[in-house]
Amino acid sequence: MNQLISLHNRLFSAVEHHASDLLPLLARLVFAATLLGYFWASARTKLGDGPFGFLSPSSGAYAQIWPRQFEAVSYDVSQLGPLHWAVAVAGTWAEFILPFLIVAGLATRLSALGMLGFIAVQTLTDLYGHGAIGQPETLGAWLDRHPDSPILDQRLFWAFLLVTLTIRGAGALSADRALAAWWPRATPRPA
Template sequence: MFDRLDRFTARHLPLLARFVFAAVLARYFWASALTKLDGVFTPSLGAYAQIFPRQMEAAGYDVSAFGAFHWLVIMAGTYAEFILPALLIIGLATRPAALGMIGFIVVQSVTDIVGHGADAATIGAWFDRASDALILDQRAYWVLGLLTLLGLGAGPVSLDAIVKKRIGKRV
């Protein structure tokens, strides 16, 4: 009985994880990315404030105090917020995209805690009664779904599966 359940889960859980990601998180990340752009290659003032909050405050919110490194970090993070969710949804390069999203969420969380000074209620605590803290509670579930995709891949209903079949026929 459990063998059938294992096969069913391995086959369908990745599609469900991708669906839930699309339904719950994709628009969150895409909306966030849009706030960071004033043009295709022009970060917004808000992007600098979101990603480098303490440095922006120290610079008096003067973007000219920032260099190429800051621009590169902002642009890489912004385009990651566009591209990685899209890859996960269509199931293409799913494992690297899931790993990238996990890294993104870790950096986002550290920035929220250290850079923006998130309070204890926002950070939350594991093993307490409350399950609604933004960082430790919610983002743990985000990462769990992404770990599912990292471990199992995109599943049979994905572009990864199509690519694998085509490459397999050539070998």
């Protein structure tokens, strides 16, 4: 029995030692496989027409980000103010830039933190702007037997993935790791 316990301890000590680099890399790969396409597809629906569409959000952007305000002005973009435009543009850019940075492993902790904020705003907009708070099948419930509600269940998994990256960083095979090796370490100044 002692040999079995010793084998167990050696095996999982090695796993734990290598997990510090492997876990964040796997988290980035899972993000790329499951959420990158989702966020980029969503961002594409917010782009306006032409080469400067990234500065001129589509009406769909306002409908997604400002649903009640957009409805209140009878879906006339010209009646919305500069704040509405700025948030729509920033939200669109964030959906392109932050997922790319996470997958590349560049500024990973800040990017993951930004995505957590983005998902929080997205969730509040879905709950209160689009009325999902009153739709039990969309809202879902924790500790029930259904693990597939879009709000409480799925977004909890998203948040866990992003919290892992916020705490652990990018891990192996990342731009952060390459820059850290290349960038000279700061040395403390003498007192």
